[in-house]
Amino acid sequence: MMNLAEDVAAKSDDTASKNVIDNHFDVAIIGSGPAGYTASIYTSRAKLKTIIISGSLPGGQLMTTTDVENFPGFPNGITGPELMMNMQQQSERFGTKIEVDEVTSVDFKRRPFRIKTGSSEYLAKSVLISTGASPRKLGIKGESVFSGRGVSYCATCDGPFFRDQELLVVGGGDTALEEATFLTKFGKSVKVIHRRDKLRASKILQERAFENPKIEFIWNSAVVNIEGQNKVASVTIKNIKTGEETVLNAGGLFVAIGHEPNTALFKGQINLDERGYVIINNNTKTNIEGVFAAGDVHDHRYRQAITAAGFGCMAALDIEKWLSETKGK
Template sequence: MSDPRNVIIIGGGPAGLTAAIYASRAQLQPLVIAGTIPGGQLMLTSHVENFPGFDEPILGPELMERWRKQAMRYGAEFLDEDATAISATERPFTVTAAGTPYAARAIIVATGASAKWLGLPNEQKFMGKGVHTCAQCDGFAYKNKEVVVVGGGDTAMEETLTLAKIASHITILHRRGEFRASKIMADRVLQHPNIRVLWNTVVEDVLGDTRVTGVRARNTETHESIELTTSALFVAIGYAPNTGFLRDQLALRPNGYLEVQQHTRTSVEGIFAAGDVEDAHYRQAVTAAAGGCMAAIDAERWLATQEN
């Protein structure tokens, strides 16, 4: 195995790239194991309108390309592979990617989360063109329009209430006869005058030509098929954190997200976490970036204590 790196950053989205900028500027010569789909979730979107510092909307892939170049400018090295395992029981730690083990004095995990999709025939075709997973990010485009939300958990309630401030009417399609969400969130939705719920209803496909114009759904009790006219379908059936490869090495919360204490520290000293992989609450590029900054500073300070 090669000499240990000061820090290996796993993940090449907003959190990982920000950690890379801070770690490389701190002369830690980080290796970023950026994943086989580098850039993270913003690669899936078109215009990002809420990232500070851009007075005009910027395309998600362009933002991520510039972000990565910024990290490379200060010396961060990249490997566009998935980490398949880490060993956190001995120091230096080991991160394995593409069958090769890499030793590291410190690790920052920034592997993000993946939105769950319905698997509809036209879902991916309309992604960003009326099919969305983030009301906070994309809801603004549907001011005074009618939109559809799918889901019945807390994510769906949050997305719906965010959209209720923007859209004219919202229809929630839920496959069961009651919400799984907490009662307080569900009540807020059910009492809202501009929100209606179609219970026991599953979406069968998204309709449209170049953009979404409707959805086709089916009532699971009557088997009746319906078509709803809508400008957008917000898929709000939850997120899955990308923590599978860490399971037996770092403590996870019951929902699968990484457990952190004291800002960015994981259950193992010397291993830090940032972004959506540990944050199921905010899930924004700017909060992930902030987490990446914090994790790099925490790693730098922790490494300094190890040298004394």
Template sequence: MAADEGAAVLETNNDGPKIPDKKKTKFDVIIIGAGPSGYTAGIYCSRAGYDTLILSGILPGGQLVNTTEVENYPGFENGIMGPDLMIDMRKQSQRMGTTIIDDIAVDVDFRRAPYKVLTGSEEYESRAVIIATGANPKKMGITGEEEFSGKGVSYCATCDGPFFRNLELIVVGGGDSAIEEATFLTKFATRVHVVHRRDELRASKVMQERAMNNEKIQFHWNSEVIEINGDEKMQQAVLKNLKTNEEKTIKVGGLFVAIGHQPNTELFKNQIDLDDEGYIVLKNKTHTNMEGVFAAGDVHDRSYRQAITAAGYGCMAAIDVDKFLTENADK
């Protein structure tokens, strides 16, 4: 989906936006994506003196725009709302001089420099590219999931677990991530129900044993959650046994979906190396296999998936870009 035809490029300086210049299409650095990694990369690239463009997409801010209170991002003693954190990062990047366009990249050409990034209305060129398109958690697609997202339904136990103290919780999934999250949540919950479609876990043996020996964890085998109910917040989940078709309702205060993530890399197939799950394969640090093309954040990070680590990767990618552009200044 493209933005309106003729979308303006907002040039910025330390005082904020200038008059739009629709003709500017060539930059030193193009950053695709505007979550914590993209905005941080913009801050560092612009501060280093590079003419930097962020293509943020139509709904900039990444997963944090759907997050309520963020307690674990350093510097905010009383926490901060996810959308507010993203707005502040955006303004800071603009203050450093970054051009930000709320448009979607629909095609790229990394075969040779200058690299090309196309939106529905314009073609942009740059000497280096940072991919910061992130990843989205896989969803169950059941009744109540969207309605209670952020109101009991979560996709990150590390992020949201402390908000669910003294409640019974559900974790959906059977892999390492699901069992790790279930074990983590026992620090706060009175009981954690692990709902898995099979009769055995896919998690590593060590993690399985740890969970099996935890008296707070209860397993529901050959089962799936088919519906989530509640008033203002989630209060119940309906489980179905896939062998007997028997349904039962359990009262819980939260549900954590841990069935994997989908990196937003469809655009980069046949352009750079991706692994079997679609994550960007890094050659060295933040470098992809294409010289001058870098990656930052959840688009390659399958392990941490935190705002602070994404921002860290954005910083690293920008520093790597600086080194690359300096070394190739005469090319």
């Protein structure tokens, strides 16, 4: 018979062993959103033990989006949070474990891969990075208050909600001019506000914008305030050279000053491009065998919920194939 000390030690060993098993997964997905949830639906249905470490905002950027009208299958549209909750529930239905926690460090240099969070450590045979990208913000008064209520970071997503309104676009690069040109299909007028007296965008985009009668440029200016009741009604801009402030009526303000991929966590672990986006090879594979990426974390061109979901599906199929061929070694 074991004495009390031996019994406690044995139970402790059993608990430690159980924790190791509980924290060991076939697939660990870092980040949720359309890419992460879609991938988990596929991997969990394939009977791969899957965990999503969602971060502090499960569902990603769509959790701050009011109406989504361009995601297939919802003829009357759906709110961003509702769409993400549906995806989460579908994922959990197939057995995905979801942890609302922040990843603090990763170790892709040994196997199984190690992922540390604020409260635990997870081991995984394969990893999917789906941490997305965050739009650069203006950092001014009213921006966060009116985000989703007239302030937008995606003309393709939100443009149709602003028919026959006076619209403003902030920026001077390719994205800003692409968004301004797109918005002329819906808005009464489009004013492009730029901090400098010349654009950074490619010449062909500049020519198209200058030739468009609906587009007007406001040079050497920056947005300093946004006002309204339940939605954006006016925007105050300041001339950088003279200091003069002007109030412009506006139904919508589109911020197009770039995105930042959420990849600081992975520097030194996988290959990133000069902008910080994950470099993928052969569909969704990174330079580390067993580590994959999906969604806006590598896709700086499309940045749509449906394309992120598509990349999530591709990554899941790539992961399933890789695990079956290598046994996760």
